[in-house]
Amino acid sequence: MKRLERVPELRLRDFIEGDTQLRNAFIEDLYQGLKYFGFIILKDHPIPLELLNKAYEQSEALFKLREYQKLQYTCKEGGGQRGYTPFGREHAKDAEVMDLKEFWHVGQELREDHEFNKFYPKNIWPGELPEFKETFLKMYRELEQAGKIILHALTFSLGVPENYFSNMVQDGNSILRLLHYPPIPDSADPRCIRAAAHEDINLITILVSASANGLELLDRDGKWLPIETDPNNLIVDAGDMLSRITNEVIPATTHRVVNPDDKNTHRYSMPFFMHPHPEAILSCIESCKGEGAKYKDITSHDFLMERLREIGLM
Secondary structure (H helix, E strand, C coil), rough: CCCCCCCCCHHHHHHHHHHHHHHHHHHHHHHHHHHHHEEEECCCCCCCCHHHHHHHHHHHHHHCCCCHHHHHCCCCCCCCCCCCEEECCCCCCCCCCCCCCEEEEEEECCCCCCCHCCCCCCCHHHHCCCCHHHHHHHHHHHHHHHHHHHHHHHHHEEEEEECHHEEEEHHCCCCCEEECCCCCCCCCCCCCCCEEECCCCCEEEEEEEECCEEEEEECCCCCEEEEECCCCCEEEECHHHHHHCCCCCCCCCCECCCCCCCCCCCCEEEEEEEEECCCCCCCCCHHHHCCCCCCCEHHHHHHHHHHHHHCCCC
């Protein structure tokens, strides 16, 4: 495998609008970056800057609500898959202490008679913020479309039909998470950090570049590498589901968010967790089997429920 010194920065428009040479270069660089780091950075993407700014404004306004106001929007079903999850509730798999964060989930919105509604809790919208729903439904659709483009670009390297991922994620259980890392309280366990080392559950995560630094990945040499990029770029990482179906050819890279030097600072970020639909089968891709599949087939819903229990949300 070619050794890479830093997480590649790619232009998404090279794949969307480029000629054959640019598209092929993007396809190759995407695959190599995900294989080597499990991460890539995307610039020159089609998500409007005005929408990104509006989303961060609305997210900050949300988390400035009083605690009793936020708590009324706590999801009562589905492992926190919608609405508000309070500070200190979630922990990394196998971690002994909780993460120093609070968050809000926005999920898929489907017509009333859709068969997948039996899997999806209804979205919860804060009444105090009249522009919140429209802003984040737009943000959800924009990130979902970007995710479909990225996954389409992967099909060529993996030797699967071009509609392989688009069929898998159609009406998928993807989640837009609004994250707030507040100032670190004096009472916090000294072992706690903003987000302990973990891998994501889903196919890919698209992270709108956060309001402050702190994100790090664990590289192949066992060293923590800071992920820093310009505001409004997208950071993309591979999750456990993609690692599973590629037989770990593409790894789900361990990453974390470390505490800042100034514990009184806030940090906001906005990851979009791209999931298949609940009945999709996570099965090893033929070109990745090598000496045999490392994991048995499982539905994406069953896999998700297993992981939600492991991180304390079920």
